[in-house]
Each structure stands twice: as C-alpha cells, then as structure tokens.
Amino acid sequence: MTGSAVAADGRERWGSKVGFMLAAAGSAVGLGNIWRFPAVTYENGGGAFIIPYLVALVTAALPILMLEYGLGHRYRAGAPFTFRQIRRRWEWLGWWQTAVSFLVVTYYVTILGWCLSYMVYSFGTQWGDDPAGFFIGSFLGTSADGDPSGFWQFGGLQLKVLLAVAIAWLLVYAILMRRVSKGIELAAKVFMPLLVVLLLIIVIRGITLPGAAVGLDVLFTPDFAALGNPAVWIAAYGQVFFSTSIAFGTMIAYSSYLQRKTDLTNSAAVVGLSNSGFEILAAVGVFSVLGFLANASGAQVTDVVESGVGLAFIAFPAIINELPGLNSLFGVLFFGALFIAGITSAVSILEPGIAAVREKFSLSRPAAVTILTGLAALISLLYVSKGGLFYLDTADRFLNNFGLVLCGLGEIVLVGWVARALNGMQTHLNATSYFKAGWWWKGSLLIITPLLLGSMTVYNLYTELTTRYEDYPLSGLIVIGWGAVVLSLAVAVLMQAVRKSHQIPSEG
Amino acid sequence: MGTSAIVMLLIGVVVVYGSLTAAVVNYIRASRKDVS
Numbered sequence: 001m002t003g004s005a006v007a008a009d010g011r012e013r014w015g016s017k018v019g020f021m022l023a024a025a026g027s028a029v030g031l032g033n034i035w036r037f038p039a040v041t042y043e044n045g046g047g048a049f050i051i052p053y054l055v056a057l058v059t060a061a062l063p064i065l066m067l068e069y070g071l072g073h074r075y076r077a078g079a080p081f082t083f084r085q086i087r088r089r090w091e092w093l094g095w096w097q098t099a100v101s102f103l104v105v106t107y108y109v110t111i112l113g114w115c116l117s118y119m120v121y122s123f124g125t126q127w128g129d130d131p132a133g134f135f136i137g138s139f140l141g142t143s144a145d146g147d148p149s150g151f152w153q154f155g156g157l158q159l160k161v162l163l164a165v166a167i168a169w170l171l172v173y174a175i176l177m178r179r180v181s182k183g184i185e186l187a188a189k190v191f192m193p194l195l196v197v198l199l200l201i202i203v204i205r206g207i208t209l210p211g212a213a214v215g216l217d218v219l220f221t222p223d224f225a226a227l228g229n230p231a232v233w234i235a236a237y238g239q240v241f242f243s244t245s246i247a248f249g250t251m252i253a254y255s256s257y258l259q260r261k262t263d264l265t266n267s268a269a270v271v272g273l274s275n276s277g278f279e280i281l282a283a284v285g286v287f288s289v290l291g292f293l294a295n296a297s298g299a300q301v302t303d304v305v306e307s308g309v310g311l312a313f314i315a316f317p318a319i320i321n322e323l324p325g326l327n328s329l330f331g332v333l334f335f336g337a338l339f340i341a342g343i344t345s346a347v348s349i350l351e352p353g354i355a356a357v358r359e360k361f362s363l364s365r366p367a368a369v370t371i372l373t374g375l376a377a378l379i380s381l382l383y384v385s386k387g388g389l390f391y392l393d394t395a396d397r398f399l400n401n402f403g404l405v406l407c408g409l410g411e412i413v414l415v416g417w418v419a420r421a422l423n424g425m426q427t428h429l430n431a432t433s434y435f436k437a438g439w440w441w442k443g444s445l446l447i448i449t450p451l452l453l454g455s456m457t458v459y460n461l462y463t464e465l466t467t468r469y470e471d472y473p474l475s476g477l478i479v480i481g482w483g484a485v486v487l488s489l490a491v492a493v494l495m496q497a498v499r500k501s502h503q504i505p506s507e508g
Numbered sequence: 509m510g511t512s513a514i515v516m517l518l519i520g521v522v523v524v525y526g527s528l529t530a531a532v533v534n535y536i537r538a539s540r541k542d543v544s
Contacts, residue, residue, distance in 0.1 A: 017539070047516025054523055213509050220513035266535050273528035280520050434538045 011076060012180040012365075014257050019185035021270055024254055026188040026344030027245040028275040029195070031111065031312075034341060037239060038283040039307030042219055044235045045226030052227065052236035057276055060452065061240035063444040064408065065251060065268035066437055067415065070429045072255030073264055078355035079249035080495065082256075083411075086419045089496075093410045096492035097249040098356045100403035103484055104248070105349040106376045107392045109172060110383040112346060113165030114139075114313060115339040122320065122331025131317035139313075141386045148390070151476040155386030162384045168343070169377045175347050176354065176369045180257050184347055191340045196278075198337040203281055205330065206288030209323075215291020218301040219283060234459055237452040242400060244275055245345070247408035249352030256355070265433040286311070289319045296322040309389075312338060350376065360495065390472060391480050397469060398481035401460040403488055409453040416446045 014020040041049045075082040080094030117139065121127055127134040136146040141158045144150025175183045206212055226232045245251060255264070287301075293315065294301040306315040312335075320331045354368045363371075383392045415421050422442050429437045469477060509517075 047513055050516050050520040054520070216517070217509045217513050220517045221510055222512055222516050263535060263538050266531055266538065269531040270528065270535060273524055273531060276524045277528050280524060284517075434534050 012257050013259060015181040015185055017259075017262060017267070019181070019189060020254065020258060020262075021267055022192045023184050023188040023344070023348070024245075024251065024267070024271045025274045026192050026195075027250050027254070027348030028243065028271055028345075029192075029278045029341055030243070030245075030345030031108075031338060031342050032243045033275065033279040034282045034286065034338060035308050035311045037243065037279040038219065038286040039305060039311070040235055040239050041283055042287070042305055044232040045223045045229075046218070047220035047222035048224045048226055049232065049236065050222075052233045053239065053276075056233075056236040056240040056452075057272065059440075059444040059448045060237055061244045061246065061275075062268055062272045063437075063441050064241075064246045064412070064449065065244060065272050066265050066429055066441060067412075067425060067445060068246065068251035069255040069258075069264045069268050070425045071415070072252040073258050073262065074425070074428045076256050077252075078256065078352055078359055079252045080356045081359050082252055083414060086414060086421055090414050090418070092492040092496035093407070093414060094249060094252075094356065095495040096403075096410070096489055097247055097407045098353045099488035099491040100399055100407055101248040101250065101349045102353045102372070102376060103379075103395065103403075103488055104399055105346055106379040107383050107395055108342065108346050108349060109168050109376070110161075110165050110380050110388070110392060111309070112168040112339055112342045113161060113384075115335045115342065116167055117160065117164040118313065118317075118335040119332050119339065121317075122335060123328050125317070125321055125327055125331065127317045129321070131321070132314045134317070135313045136389070140389055142389045143386045146389065148471045148473065151387060151390045151473050153387055157381065157384050158386060158388070161388075162381075165380060165384055166377075168339075168346075169373065169380070171343060172346050172350065173369065173373045175343075176350060176373065177366060179365055184351065187347065188344055191344050195337060195340045198333050198340065199278070199281055199285065201333055202330075202337060203285040203288070206285045206292070209288060209292035209295075211291040211293075211295025212288035213291065214295065215287040215289070215301050216284065218291070218305075219287040230455075231459070234452065234456050238456060240276075241408060241453070241456075242404070243279060244272055245348060247404050247411060248349055249356070250348045253352040253355040254348070261432055263433050264429050265435055265437055269435075290315070293319045293322060309393075360498070390476065393470065394472060394477060394480040395484045398477075398485050399488070401464075402457070402482075402485045405453055405456050405460070409450060409457065412445055412450050412453070416450070422446065 014023070041053070044052075071082050075085045077085065078094065079097045080091045083094040084091035136142045139158075140161065141155065142150065143153035143155050175187045177183065178186070207216075241247075290304050291301055293299075293304050297304070304315065316334055317331070320327050320334070323330055350372060353372050354365065357363060357372060358365065358368045382388065385391075415425065422445060426437050426442065468474065469481075
C-alpha cells in the first residue's frame with residue numbers, strides 16, 4: 001500500500017493509494033459542493049433533479065474521471081506533455097487547461113481568505129444585524145455598495161481582506177513546497193476526515209432546528225415536469241462537470257504520481273461517488289438551516305434561498321444570528337468547513353501548473369512553486385481591490401462556462417475522435433482495474449459527453465450574447481470575462497510555440 | 509416532509525452511498541489480493 005515518495009524515474013509518487021484517493025477527493029470536494037449543488041437542485045426540479053444528476057454522474061463524471069486517471073497514469077506527465085505524447089500539435093490544449101486552472105486559483109484563494117476572516121468574525125457574530133451590508137460594505141468595501149455602476153472603480157486594496165488572503169496563500173505555498181507525498185497527501189489525510197466530521201456536525205445541528213423539515217421538503221419535493229426541460233439536463237451535466245475537478249489538468253497530474261499497479265476505475269468510482277455523497281449531505285445541511293431561517297424570520301423558504309458567495313457570506317451569517325445558542329461556534333465550524341473544503345481544492349488547482357512548468361523548463365519543485373504561487377498571489381490582488389467582487393464574479397463565470405467546458409470538450413475530442421485513442425486507453429485502464437471500462441464508458445465519452453458539453457457551450461454563448469450578466473458594463477464583461485478566456489488561450493498557444501525539451505527533473 | 513420528497517432523498521442517498529460502499533469494498537478486496 002505504501003511506497004517511496006520518489007520513483008526510479010525521478011518523478012514524485014504518492015506515499016499510498018489511500019493518500020492519492022483522499023487528495024483526489026479533496027480536489028473534487030470544494031466550495032461548489034457546499035454552495036452550488038443545493039441551489040442548482042432546488043432550481044432544477046428539486047427532488048426530480050436527482051435523476052438527471054445520477055445519469056450525468058454515470059455518463060459524464062465517472063467516464064471522464066477514468067479517462068483522466070488513465071491519461072496521467074499511462075503517460076506519466078502533466079496535461080501538456082500528456083496531450084503532446086498523444087498528438088504533438090495538441091500540447092496547447094494541456095497548457096490551456098493549466099492556464100485556466102491557474103487563473104481560477106487566483107480568485108479561489110481570495111475566497112479562502114474571506115472564509116478565514118469570517119471564522120474570526122464568527123466570535124461574537126461581528127457582522128451585526130445586517131450581514132449583507134457588512135459583507136459588501138464594511139468587509140469588502142465594494143465600490144458603489146455593490147451596484148454594477150461601480151465596476152471600474154478600482155478603489156485601492158482592502159487591507160483587512162489582504163491580510164487574510166496572504167495567510168491563505170502562505171498555507172497553499174507551504175503545502176505545495178512540501179511536495180506530493182509530504183505536502184498534498186499529508187494535508188488531504190488531515191483535512192478530509194476533519195471536513196467530514198465538521199459537515200456531520202453542521203448537518204446534525206441543521207436537521208434538529210425548527211423549520212428544517214420545511215426546508216428539506218422545498219429542496220426534495222420533485223417536479224417531474226422539469227425533466228422535460230433540456231436546461232435541467234444541461235444543469236445536471238454542468239454540476240457534475242464543475243464539481244469533480246475535471247478538465248483542470250488536476251486529475252491527470254495527480255494520477256501521473258500513481259504507482260504502476262493501481263486500480264484506476266475503482267479509484268475514479270470512489271472519488272466521484274465520495275464527491276456526490278458529500279454534496280448531497282451538504283444540500284441536506286444547507287436547506288435545513290435555510291428552513292430554519294425562513295421559520296425564524298417568518299418568510300417562505302423560497303424567499304431565503306441563496307447560492308454561492310451570497311449563501312456563505314450573507315445568508316449563513318443571518319442564520320447564525322438566529323440560532324438559539326452556540327452561535328459563534330457554529331460560525332467557526334461552518335467557515336472552517338468551507339476553508340478546509342477549499343484549501344485542498346486550491347492546492348490541487350495549482351499543482352497541474354507546477355507539474356507542467358517543471359516538465360517544460362526542467363525546474364525544481366521549489367522554483368516552480370515559488371514562481372507560480374508568487375505570480376498567482378500577485379494577480380489575486382485584483383480581487384482584493386474594492387472592485388474585486390465584480391472582477392471575481394465575472395472571471396469565475398467566463399472561465400467556467402467557456403474555459404473549463406471547452407477544455408473538457410477538447411480533451412474528449414482529442415482522445416476520442418482525433419487520435420482515436422480510446423481503445424488503447426480502455427486496455428490500459430482494464431489491465432489494472434477490478435471493474436472494467438466497457439462499452440458504456442466508450443459510448444459516454446464518444447457521444448453523450450461531447451454532445452452535452454457542446455450543447456452547454458452553445459447555451460452559454462446564447463445566454464451571454466442575449467443578456468448582460470448581472471448588468472455589469474459590457475466593457476467589464478469583455479475585459480475581465482472574455483479577456484481571461486483569451487489570455488488563457490494565448491498563454492497556451494505561446495507555450496506550444498516555446499521549444500524546450502520535456503524533462504522531468506529528478507527529486508534526488 | 510412530504511412522501512415524494514422523502515422518496516427522492518432516499519433514492520439519492522441509497523444509490524450514491526450504496527455505490528460508494530460497493531466501490532470501497534471492491535477497493536479493499538483488491539488491495540488484500542495485492543498484498544497476498
């Protein structure tokens with residue numbers, strides 16, 4: 001079960017298979033499981049959403065996870081060099097994945113800084129009676145009190161946010177510097193069990209609050225008519241796609257550190273299903289406490305439903321204010337859980353870049369970690385400014401909808417259709433695996449997933465061209481949103497053009 | 509909670525956690541074979 005941290009070929013290795021699975025699960029389980037899945041379920045047919053969700057899990061999330069595990073395990077490289085070995089001219093696709101994940105981590109760690117601050121603010125519920133005003137105004141100092149007209153009012157840095165974000169970056173840096181086995185793996189072994197315990201405490205507290213049953217009823221009462229709506233199916237595929245760390249290059253890099261004899265399909269099943277199990281549990285916890293909030297404030301549950309940043313930093317503080325006791329402790333546990341879920345994901349989003357840069361430029365791990373973490377931390381200053389909330393929201397939307405989705409689509413098109421390498425991958429996966437990747441695996445990857453990802457892109461593009469997101473100025477959407485996507489693509493093309501011999505530096 | 513809500517919650521929980529348990533059991537069995 002355990003092995004050396006460095007293999008004979010000089011490439012780092014996981015210390016154990018369990019360590020790898022915990023790290024991969026830690027990558028998949030992130031902020032989106034807690035603050036995205038519950039609202040997506042509620043908005044897309046409630047309990048009926050479970051059906052398309054499970055279909056998407058089996059036909060998209062698990063097949064792509066298996067594919068990425070197989071790619072990393074077979075080619076022993078990060079995404080760029082993996083794709084280069086499949087088709088020389090497709091190295092850029094790996095760099096695009098790497099660049100998108102790099103830009104994502106710049107705002108992801110900013111949110112971790114917010115979580116750290118809110119753990120402190122939980123003592124004595126320092127956000128007061130107006131959590132929205134506190135978050136937008138006092139804490140973030142958002143320009144024009146969050147009105148889109150303030151989009152371009154940069155307004156300087158918000159120092160109280162800066163300090164917390166710097167601490168979050170230092171922790172990410174420290175974990176990555178300690179290498180795969182003693183850094184990423186050790187962090188996952190400590191944080192993942194802790195996260196499960198924290199979530200269980202939150203869920204048990206949530207379902208024992210008055211009004212919890214009403215919240216769960218609103219979440220899980222099925223609207224089967226919604227299943228006839230294609231948008232609901234697209235939402236289900238979007239949810240499993242965004243929540244399993246697919247197309248970030250993470251799973252390719254992580255599986256490249258695996259030992260030769262590893263059960264790949266079963267590992268993918270454990271990781272994918274753990275992720276789903278976690279988000280279903282989180283949904284129960286979130287809607288229990290939303291039911292409690294509605295009950296306490298005399299409102300309908302439908303009036304208090306929030307998602308994303310609004311759920312975590314506005315709705316939850318309001319919920320914590322209303323709790324009958326141990327308010328501060330519940331706040332620390334909730335924001336602590338968010339932070340822990342996020343830190344293992346943040347580390348995993350940066351690791352593909354570190355692996356890729358090391359292979360391209362023969363850098364040592366300390367050099368690659370220092371350069372990339374430093375650069376990412378510098379870029380994250382943009383989100384610490386008083387316009388930061390606007391920039392974060394815009395970058396997140398465009399990098400997810402057009403960066404990640406297209407990277408995932410490109411990966412499947414390359415392996416399945418351009419290189420026609422699925423048969424070889426199937427043989428590779430099945431050589432070491434307990435249950436076999438069969439016809440359903442190939443059918444899902446060749447037909448279902450490309451169709452769904454293509455439909456998502458068309459749908460997202462149509463939405464973007466016909467409505468203006470959050471009423472932000474068009475210039476803002478073009479510069480920050482489309483700009484981030486174009487920048488990541490430009491970096492990818494540039495890196496393909498740079499001629500360097502791919503070498504994996506020895507860890508000796 | 510209504511009956512239909514409970515049924516849908518149970519479907520999700522049973523399918524996901526049941527499959528997860530099966531995958532973990534498979535993994536442990538395979539690991540034991542490895543060791544022997």
